[in-house]
Amino acid sequence: AANSKFISEPKTAAPRLGVDKGPIHMVEAGLIDQITELGWKVKFDGHHQFEDINAENDPPIGILKNPRLVSRVCEAVATSVGDVARAGQLPITLGGDHSLAMGTISGTLSAHPEACVIWVDAHADINTADSTDSGNIHGMPVSFLIGLGTPVAEFSWVKPLLRTDRIVYIGLRDVDAAEKRILRENNIKAFSMHEVDKYGIGKVVELALDHVNPNRDRPIHLSFDVDALDPSVAPSTGTPVRGGLTFREGHYICEAISETGLLAALDLMEVNPSLADEASVLQTVAVGCSLVRSALGQYIFPTMK
Ligand SMILES: N[C@@H](CC/C=C/[B-](O)(O)O)C(=O)O
Ligand SMILES: [Mn+2]
Ligand SMILES: [Mn+2]
Numbered sequence: 001a002a003n004s005k006f007i008s009e010p011k012t013a014a015p016r017l018g019v020d021k022g023p024i025h026m027v028e029a030g031l032i033d034q035i036t037e038l039g040w041k042v043k044f045d046g047h048h049q050f051e052d053i054n055a056e057n058d059p060p061i062g063i064l065k066n067p068r069l070v071s072r073v074c075e076a077v078a079t080s081v082g083d084v085a086r087a088g089q090l091p092i093t094l095g096g097d098h099s100l101a102m103g104t105i106s107g108t109l110s111a112h113p114e115a116c117v118i119w120v121d122a123h124a125d126i127n128t129a130d131s132t133d134s135g136n137i138h139g140m141p142v143s144f145l146i147g148l149g150t151p152v153a154e155f156s157w158v159k160p161l162l163r164t165d166r167i168v169y170i171g172l173r174d175v176d177a178a179e180k181r182i183l184r185e186n187n188i189k190a191f192s193m194h195e196v197d198k199y200g201i202g203k204v205v206e207l208a209l210d211h212v213n214p215n216r217d218r219p220i221h222l223s224f225d226v227d228a229l230d231p232s233v234a235p236s237t238g239t240p241v242r243g244g245l246t247f248r249e250g251h252y253i254c255e256a257i258s259e260t261g262l263l264a265a266l267d268l269m270e271v272n273p274s275l276a277d278e279a280s281v282l283q284t285v286a287v288g289c290s291l292v293r294s295a296l297g298q299y300i301f302p303t304m305k
């Protein structure tokens with residue numbers, strides 16, 4: 001039977017409210033039927049809501065915002081994604097705030113310890129509890145996954161399973177000074193928009209895979225933040241930054257990873273339908289759905305097992 005997968009839309013709070021509604025818009029845009037039409041068997045896990053935690057009972061820890069909600073949601077996501085991956089299925093997590101990647105990548109690495117991570121984003125999301133200026137946890141997931149900075153008790157469930165030589169970035173163009181230092185000190189490979197211009201997206205994806213997956217034998221976790229795309233392509237997102245990937249460059253990354261046959265988990269994050277006019281929201285939701293289809297072989301027929 002064709003591989004099947006699992007979709008969940010965990011909800012995490014973000015200072016710019018509304019990102020929790022992104023997944024529902026993608027599902028309502030017909031994403032599940034679109035994936036089924038590609039030859040996949042889809043098990044839809046429904047919309048996860050965590051209503052019992054709210055601002056009143058979740059005060060900042062240090063300057064970290066919504067820490068208990070984010071931790072609770074991510075821990076639940078880690079379990080879900082891990083279970084699906086261990087069952088030999090392909091977990092797709094629609095976000096939602098990129099802090100969710102603490103959960104998804106914890107889940108993937110618990111099932112596939114050898115997995116590598118391709119992080120497509122305008123941002124490095126690697127601030128530690130010591131370095132963050134905003135206290136927004138969506139700027140920190142990678143530091144928790146690697147185990148950098150002063151530990152935060154609330155997140156003690158996140159094990160440092162991600163090796164610094166198993167993550168590579170594509171699309172960076174808005175990295176904090178502290179994050180640049182962290183990337184340098186830990187020798188973490190990053191292909192910024194400068195390299196995309198210099199080498200072209202085809203070469204960048206090849207070089208990125210050569211770095212984290214030289215023998216093309218490791219499962220791949222693709223964590224795609226739609227703000228990696230240029231705001232003209234994906235306008236309705238929380239932290240847009242000019243000078244991003246074109247529509248085709250974004251899709252090429254997903255198609256090239258699909259072609260490896262090694263995709264083991266996918267995150268499509270930061271579609272926030274509450275930030276723009278109707279047309280821009282529809283455009284952003286549509287590009288999110290299209291990227292998922294590309295990662296699942298919309299231009300390549302999936303090998304039916
Ligand atoms: N570096 C900034 C921006 C974080 C951006 C997070 B995003 O990539 O998930 O959009 C911060 O730490 O607040
Ligand atoms: Mn966010
Ligand atoms: Mn991000």
Ligand SMILES: [Mn+2]
Pocket residue numbers: 121122123225227228239
């Ligand atoms: Mn981002």
